[in-house]
Amino acid sequence: MALSGLEIYKLLPKTNCKKCGFQTCLAFAMQLAKKAVPIDKCPFVAPDVRVILEQASQPAIRLVEIGSGDNKVSVGNETVVFRHEEKFHHPSAIGFLLEDDASDAELNRALDEISKLQFERVGQNIKVDLIALRQKSGKDMFLAALSKIKKVVKLGIVLMPASLDTLKAALEFCGEERPLVYCSDAALLDSFAGVCKERRLPLAFRKPDMNGFSEQTKRFTQQGFSDIVLDIAQNSTSERLWQLTQARRSAVKKGERSLGFPTMAIVETGDEYQAMVQAAAYVTKYASIIILRSRKPEYILPLLTLRQNIFTDPQKPLQVEPNVYTVGTAGEKSPVLITTNFSLTYYTVLGEIEASRIPAYLICVDTEGMSVLTAWAAEKFTPERIADTLIRFELGRIVKHKNLIIPGYVAMMSGDLEEKSGWKIFVGPREAAGISSYLKNL
Amino acid sequence: MAEELRSQQMYGLRVHELKLGATREEGGSRSKVFKIGNQAAMPFLFKEGEIPYAPIIAAEVYDVPDDDWPQSLAEDLKGVSKNPVDWAAMMAEDAGADLVCLKLQGIHPDFGDKNSKDAGSLATALLKRVKTPLIILGCGQGDKDNEVLPYVSEVTKGERLLFGCVVQENYKTLTAACIADGHNIIAESPIDVNIAKQLNILISDIGMPQDRIAINPTIGALGYGLEYAYSIMERARSAALSGDKMLAMPFICFVGQEAWRAKEARVSEAESPLWGNARERGVMWEAMTAIAMLQAGADILTMRHPKAIKIVKAAIAELMKR
Numbered sequence: 001m002a003l004s005g006l007e008i009y010k011l012l013p014k015t016n017c018k019k020c021g022f023q024t025c026l027a028f029a030m031q032l033a034k035k036a037v038p039i040d041k042c043p044f045v046a047p048d049v050r051v052i053l054e055q056a057s058q059p060a061i062r063l064v065e066i067g068s069g070d071n072k073v074s075v076g077n078e079t080v081v082f083r084h085e086e087k088f089h090h091p092s093a094i095g096f097l098l099e100d101d102a103s104d105a106e107l108n109r110a111l112d113e114i115s116k117l118q119f120e121r122v123g124q125n126i127k128v129d130l131i132a133l134r135q136k137s138g139k140d141m142f143l144a145a146l147s148k149i150k151k152v153v154k155l156g157i158v159l160m161p162a163s164l165d166t167l168k169a170a171l172e173f174c175g176e177e178r179p180l181v182y183c184s185d186a187a188l189l190d191s192f193a194g195v196c197k198e199r200r201l202p203l204a205f206r207k208p209d210m211n212g213f214s215e216q217t218k219r220f221t222q223q224g225f226s227d228i229v230l231d232i233a234q235n236s237t238s239e240r241l242w243q244l245t246q247a248r249r250s251a252v253k254k255g256e257r258s259l260g261f262p263t264m265a266i267v268e269t270g271d272e273y274q275a276m277v278q279a280a281a282y283v284t285k286y287a288s289i290i291i292l293r294s295r296k297p298e299y300i301l302p303l304l305t306l307r308q309n310i311f312t313d314p315q316k317p318l319q320v321e322p323n324v325y326t327v328g329t330a331g332e333k334s335p336v337l338i339t340t341n342f343s344l345t346y347y348t349v350l351g352e353i354e355a356s357r358i359p360a361y362l363i364c365v366d367t368e369g370m371s372v373l374t375a376w377a378a379e380k381f382t383p384e385r386i387a388d389t390l391i392r393f394e395l396g397r398i399v400k401h402k403n404l405i406i407p408g409y410v411a412m413m414s415g416d417l418e419e420k421s422g423w424k425i426f427v428g429p430r431e432a433a434g435i436s437s438y439l440k441n442l
Numbered sequence: 443m444a445e446e447l448r449s450q451q452m453y454g455l456r457v458h459e460l461k462l463g464a465t466r467e468e469g470g471s472r473s474k475v476f477k478i479g480n481q482a483a484m485p486f487l488f489k490e491g492e493i494p495y496a497p498i499i500a501a502e503v504y505d506v507p508d509d510d511w512p513q514s515l516a517e518d519l520k521g522v523s524k525n526p527v528d529w530a531a532m533m534a535e536d537a538g539a540d541l542v543c544l545k546l547q548g549i550h551p552d553f554g555d556k557n558s559k560d561a562g563s564l565a566t567a568l569l570k571r572v573k574t575p576l577i578i579l580g581c582g583q584g585d586k587d588n589e590v591l592p593y594v595s596e597v598t599k600g601e602r603l604l605f606g607c608v609v610q611e612n613y614k615t616l617t618a619a620c621i622a623d624g625h626n627i628i629a630e631s632p633i634d635v636n637i638a639k640q641l642n643i644l645i646s647d648i649g650m651p652q653d654r655i656a657i658n659p660t661i662g663a664l665g666y667g668l669e670y671a672y673s674i675m676e677r678a679r680s681a682a683l684s685g686d687k688m689l690a691m692p693f694i695c696f697v698g699q700e701a702w703r704a705k706e707a708r709v710s711e712a713e714s715p716l717w718g719n720a721r722e723r724g725v726m727w728e729a730m731t732a733i734a735m736l737q738a739g740a741d742i743l744t745m746r747h748p749k750a751i752k753i754v755k756a757a758i759a760e761l762m763k764r
Contacts, residue, residue, distance in 0.1 A: 082680070084673040116716060121665065210447040236763040238486045245487060250449040259447070273729070273753045274760065280730045281761070284672075284737040298718030301706060302664055302730045309669040310734075344667060351705060371667075433703065 003056045005033035011049045012042065019043055060252045061260045064202045064227055064288075066093070066130065066180045067156030073129045075229075075288035076262035081249050084314055091311040092282070093289045094303065095130025095158060097266065100145040101137045107145060111152040113295045119304065122318060122347045126304040132158035132182065132266075132291050139166045146170055158182055158204070158291070164191045171199065180204055180229060180289075189216075197225040204229035204264050204289075210246050214258040221258075229289065231264040237278050240265060244286040262288035272296075276303065283307050318343035319369035324393045325350070328359030332400040335360045335442060337428065337435075338386060339407055340367040340375045345432075352435035360439065361398060365389045372407045383413050387421035408434075451490055453683035456482045457690050457741075458653040460626055462498075462541065463575030464602035469624070472601060473573040476540065478741040479653075479692040484679065485739050488764040491683075496762045497736055498540040499751055500577050500744045501533030502698045505556070505564055506548035512708040514721035518748060526564060527571050534572045537748035538755050543577035544568060545699075549590045550581035558593035565594050569601065577604045577628075577694075577744065584612045592619035599623040604694075604742075606630065607658050610641050617645050620654070628694055630658040633670045635678050635689070642688045652687065656694045656742065663700040663707075664731040671695070675738035695735040698746030701728035729753045736761065 009029035020041040022028040031037045032053065039045060039053050063077040073093045080086045096114055098107065118127035131149055135142045142161060149157065150173075157179040161167040167181065183192040183205045196203040203225075207213045213230050220228060232243045244263055251260035265287040269275040276299045279290050283306050294300075312318060322341045327350065339349050341364040353360050365386055367375035375381035390396075390404070404423045406414065408430030418425045429438050459480035464470025476498055482491030507524050522529040530542040546561050548554035568576060578594055580587030591605060592615060599622075606628025608616050613629070620627045629645055631638035638657050646652055659678070661671035675693055682690035701707055707727035711720045728750040732743050736758065745751045 082673070082676050083669070084677050119716070214447050237757075237760045238488065238763050241486055241761075242489060246447075246449055249451070250447065254449050256447070256449070271756075273726075274756060276726060277729055277733045277753060277757045278760075280733045281737055281757075284734055296718055296722070297716060298720075298723035299726050301717055301723065302726045305665040305706070306668075306730055306734060309665065310672070312669055314669070314673055348666070348705075 003033065003053070005030040008032050008053065011045075011052065013044045015044070017044070055257070058257075059260075060255065061248075061262065062226060062228070063090075064180075064229060064262050066158075066178060066202060068177050071154050071156050071177075073156045078248065078286075078288075079252055081245075081252060083310065087313040087315065088311045090288065091307050092287050093129040093156070094279075094300075094307070095128065095132050095156070095289065095291045096295050097132045097134060097268070097291050097293050098145070098149070099134045099136045100142045102145070104148075107148055108152075110295065111149060113297075114155070115153045117295065117297060117300050117304075119301055121305060121308060122343045123320060124308065124318075126308050128155065128300065128304070130156045130158055130180075130289070130291070132160055134160040134184075135162040135166055139163070139169055142166050143169060143173060146173055150174075156180070158289075160184060164188060164195070167192060167195060171195070171201075178202070182231070193220055193223075193225055196227065197223065200227070202227040202229055204231045206231040206233050208233060210243065210250070210259060213247070214256070217258045217261060226261075228261045229264050230259070230261050231266065232287070234266065234268060237281060241281060241285050244282065248286040264289040264291070266291040268293065272299070279303055280306055284310055317369040320346045320364055322364050322366035322389070324395070324398060325362045325364065326359075327353045327362055328357070330359040330361050332398070334358075334399065335405060335439060336363065336395065336399055336401075336403065337361070337405040338363040338365060338389075340365055340370060340372055340381055342367065342369050342371045342375070345371050348432040349435060352432045353439065356436040356439040358439045358442075361395075363389060363393065363395070372409050376410050376413075381410065383417040383420045386417055390421055390423065405438075451484075451487075453482055453491060455683055455685050455687065455690055456480055456491075457679075457682060457692055458655075460653055460656060460692050460741075461602060462604060462626065464600060464624070468602070469600040470602055471569065472575050474541075475575060475602075482683065484676075484683070485737055486761050493762075495741075496758055497741050497743065499538075499732075499755060499758075500541045500543035500742055501530065501537060501539035501751065502543050502545060502696075502744050502746045503530045503533065503568075504545050504547050505561070506554050508547075512702065512720070512724060513710060514724045515702060515747060518721070527567050530568050531571050533748065533751070534574050537751050539574075539745070539751050541574040541576065542568065542572055543579065543744045545579045545581075546590065546594075547581050549586055550583050551586060553581065556590075558590045561590050561594050562597040565598055569598065575601065575603055577606070577742070579606050579628075580616075588612070588615040591616050595619040595623045595625055598625070602626065604628060604656060606656075606694075608641070608645065610637055610644070613641065613645055614648060617648055617650050621649050626654040626656060628656050628658050629691070630660060633660050633662075633674050635674055635681070638674075638678060639686070639688045642691060646688070652691070655691045657689075657691045658694050658696065661695045661697070661700055661731075661735060663704045664727055664734065665706060666700070666704055668731060668734055672734055672738045675735070675740070679739040692741035693735075693739055694742040694744070695732075695740045697732045697735060697743045698728060698750075699744070701731040701750075702746055725750045725753070729757075733757060 160182040250256035367380040414425040457479040463472035463475035481493040607630035707724040
């Protein structure tokens with residue numbers, strides 16, 4: 001938990017010696033709170049105070065990185081319980097559970113399906129992140145499956161070996177990559193942790209409750225190992241949600257360091273529909289990593305979309321650059337539509353114009369990412385602003401007509417806009433869904 | 443024994459308890475009735491406070507057929523979508539919906555311009571055919587709703603139904619009718635906590651008891667602004683449990699009508715092969731929209747696809763295990 005300037009001030013010598021470069025200890029404390037200066041600037045700070053301040057500067061939930069290069073996935077580092085309090089920082093990593101006793105054909109099919117699971121939504125590429133390989137047969141089978149996975153897909157790896165021997169061999173195989181190591185056998189936990197500490201790899205393990213996690217992570221951190229992921233056990237969905245909530249809340253609200261680690265939920269529910277809706281619940285409530293079996297695009301697309309929604313910064317709606325966008329092979333006679341630069345609005349309108357197959361120009365006015373009605377109410381989508389935009393983007397040079405289609409929701413501004421811009425205003429449909437037929441009947 | 447590590451959040455207030463449907467003894471004719479709300483904790487956190495009732499699902503039924511349905515909906519509801527009474531019966535009996543939500547789209551001047559008598563007799567016919575309470579929605583055109591809904595309220599007097607939606611600019615007529623006829627009311631606000639609260643105050647001021655109001659926070663579908671309503675609901679519910687009585691009403695979320703407008707729920711597999719099976723995709727789009735709303739605090743979900751209803755119903759049963 002971050003300390004306030006006043007809390008830090010109480011821990012300083014309060015001698016105002018100015019050695020740190022500041023006039024007073026209080027001024028120095030304020031800068032420390034902002035993390036603008038290092039504590040080393042104070043030559044007199046007591047060693048125990050130094051430890052407290054260093055700890056306080058750590059995030060409440062540790063950041064854990066899996067994979068390397070383009071496949072790197074970061075989880076953890078969350079700061080709030082509710083997204084409206086600030087935002088959720090690192091989207092839940094979505095991964096798939098594979099087992100090494102699958103036949104070659106099965107494994108090939110799985111990898112082929114998984115590699116196709118990426119989609120373009122509102123200008124973002126949304127994709128799955130991880131493959132978890134669980135050992136069910138001998139070491140050689142595990143390594144063979146691992147080798148195939150590494151050849152075919154470029155995703156982070158979660159290793160779930162059943163013995164130390166397999167783990168070590170698999171790690172040789174992974175080279176410079178940073179897999180997440182998963183320990184499913186309590187008897188192997190210490191030896192797995194030893195290997196992970198030495199190689200600086202993250203380790204996930206399961207405990208039945210918060211006390212179990214807390215005791216274990218305290219032991220590990222004392223030994224200097226803290227790249228930890230808490231795998232919350234598969235009880236009923238409500239019990240798992242309770243534990244996920246407990247871990248998050250204890251860490252960010254109570255500063256409970258021993259629970260301040262990313263969390264993981266492995267969904268092995270047999271019913272595919274129930275597995276998917278369970279995963280959806282864990283996206284909203286605090287699972288940093290979700291491992292699934294189902295990999296059908298018709299289920300993964302909605303799940304990734306939900307993740308995109310929940311992890312959007314509430315203070316900063318997704319925006320597109322204000323500009324004139326050309327749809328299809330538009331020319332000087334093509335219709336001109338205008339809307340806001342809120343991404344969701346832009347992409348929805350764009351999709352409908354595309355669906356009409358009528359080439360057109362779409363102008364996005366800078367409304368600071370607000371949607372049509374919100375922007376109108378906040379005076380960011382006004383006749384003045386639209387008229388300015390038409391001039392700024394030199395629409396007169398792009399088309400040979402002066403007809404502008406505005407969203408149906410702002411029909412009330414058409415008279416005013418006609419006067420201010422000199423363009424003839426046509427009122428389009430209120431909902432984007434009507435654009436296609438509107439354009440066809442123009 | 444070490445003390446159990448816990449971060450428990452306790453609250454001072456409960457959500458109001460709203461009763462839906464009246465039995466013969468209570469002056470109605472419903473054999474199935476429901477209570478919602480009255481929880482003292484955030485969704486499904488049973489260890490922090492009592493959560494006496496499970497969220498319920500109302501099947502969306504329209505008085506006029508919708509010709510703009512994606513293929514999957516059109517196929518799965520074929521045979522019933524032209525007859526609201528059969529449709530309602532199928533949803534309540536076979537699809538497992540808890541109750542029925544009748545949308546009177548056909549009274550809209552542009553979509554059939556049906557009159558009060560038409561709407562009233564349809565509501566009466568539905569009440570005869572199904573055992574559940576009804577949610578009855580107007581067409582969204584203020585003047586026409588004010589003309590038709592009070593009449594429907596009167597002919598269903600005593601059944602303790604849920605009527606909607608009233609908005610800040612137009613709440614008096616329908617609210618007065620529901621007060622007189624013993625019904626509940628849905629207060630709609632545009633993704634805004636302050637307006638939601640203000641409207642609840644206005645409705646209470648003209649005499650509607652607080653435990654007969656449900657909040658419609660105006661949700662967006664998965665992928666289409668769902669996160670806005672999600673956070674508004676979390677904020678409103680936190681405020682309610684922490685002591686704000688004027689926000690302590692159950693939420694109703696119109697899931698089906700929103701989810702099935704989403705492009706991803708509509709386009710065929712031929713158009714978007716990488717998106718997989720269209721029917722399953724649409725069903726999951728609706729189910730996941732519903733799941734997110736449940737996590738934000740929804741008490742009533744209105745839904746459309748029989749399969750999505752079954753999935754979410756099973757998920758609610760799992761979430762209610764304590």
